[in-house]
Amino acid sequence: MTTTDTVVFDRVTKKYGDVRAVDEVSLTLRPGETVALLGPNGAGKSTTLDLLLGLKRPDSGTVTLLGTSPREAIVAGRVGAMLQSGGLMGEVTVAELVRLACGLHPRPHPVSEVLARAGLTAIAGRRADKLSGGQAQRVRFALATAGDSDLIVLDEPTTGMDVTARRAFWATMRDQADQGRTVLFATHYLEEADAIADRVLVLHRGRLLADGTATEIKASTGMRRVSFDLPGGTHDGTQDGTSVALDEAALRRLPAVTAVTVSPGGTVRMRSSDADATVHALYGLGVYPRNLEVAGLGLEQAFVALTETDDPTGTGARTGTEEAVPA
Numbered sequence: 001m002t003t004t005d006t007v008v009f010d011r012v013t014k015k016y017g018d019v020r021a022v023d024e025v026s027l028t029l030r031p032g033e034t035v036a037l038l039g040p041n042g043a044g045k046s047t048t049l050d051l052l053l054g055l056k057r058p059d060s061g062t063v064t065l066l067g068t069s070p071r072e073a074i075v076a077g078r079v080g081a082m083l084q085s086g087g088l089m090g091e092v093t094v095a096e097l098v099r100l101a102c103g104l105h106p107r108p109h110p111v112s113e114v115l116a117r118a119g120l121t122a123i124a125g126r127r128a129d130k131l132s133g134g135q136a137q138r139v140r141f142a143l144a145t146a147g148d149s150d151l152i153v154l155d156e157p158t159t160g161m162d163v164t165a166r167r168a169f170w171a172t173m174r175d176q177a178d179q180g181r182t183v184l185f186a187t188h189y190l191e192e193a194d195a196i197a198d199r200v201l202v203l204h205r206g207r208l209l210a211d212g213t214a215t216e217i218k219a220s221t222g223m224r225r226v227s228f229d230l231p232g233g234t235h236d237g238t239q240d241g242t243s244v245a246l247d248e249a250a251l252r253r254l255p256a257v258t259a260v261t262v263s264p265g266g267t268v269r270m271r272s273s274d275a276d277a278t279v280h281a282l283y284g285l286g287v288y289p290r291n292l293e294v295a296g297l298g299l300e301q302a303f304v305a306l307t308e309t310d311d312p313t314g315t316g317a318r319t320g321t322e323e324a325v326p327a
């Protein structure tokens, strides 16, 4: 393993016509880091991974892998990748496919070890094109870890895997990072990013909106979650039982509130940029909430808050009116 930075993007831009799929992105990934790449559909995650793997060339800026070009790093077997698309070769067994991948790698691991790590030993004799979705994902994972690579790139790796397979997969990846490898994965599962990644990158409309630990990203929004139950499960939550029109619209008008949902059972969830002011105003309305909780945002809510304030007009206006506040 080398101490050179594993990945360096220096002001990388990739355009498709008028679309800036990747827009002036600069980042550095280091050995031993597990990094999640997050972003809504079309944010530029796959394009970023393609640029990183040398499958696409930037229009401007430079991509450096392990101190050299993506192509050279890949030819030297220093990068293992598990991409979303692509069927597996037919007519061959899982073991034959893994043997082939190991045979092509300059620093291969033993075939039996690769099969075992991916949980494929029991189905090693099956035809590779006759597998379930989750099994096929595990084969792709095996191909990505066939040799001793410095960087492992995974595009939505756990899609289709069941809970047990997912757990085993991430334990293995953690192990790979502990051995000094860099693991970069794109995902839509924010809870996985939160639980597994040392570092989270948030892409939106091609730009890198956030780069930090999950904790830093949650805190960076400056937002808090405020939740409470309305007395009696109704929307009339006054102390003396008299009615206040406390519907979603009224809650939305409270100071600093940026999002509201009210469940049919009367549980209110709000997002606020100043929880003290919001709660104070709530009491000011004569409402006495039960089970009041004020907490930091989860990664999913932080992600929504970050990406929705990055609107195309640059005005910070919210997108969508029927916004949900994930629990």
Ligand SMILES: Nc1ncnc2c1ncn2[C@@H]1O[C@H](COP(=O)(O)OP(=O)(O)OP(=O)(O)O)[C@@H](O)[C@H]1O
Pocket (backbone or CB within 6 Å): 016, 019, 020, 021, 039, 040, 041, 042, 043, 044, 045, 046, 047, 048
């Ligand atoms: N070959 C292409 N030709 C034209 N536009 C493209 C091409 N590939 C991607 N794009 C556009 O570039 C932008 C980024 O796409 P990309 O596939 O990188 O996003 P993504 O974050 O991986 O999305 P998803 O989560 O849906 O997989 C999108 O607006 C997409 O429509």
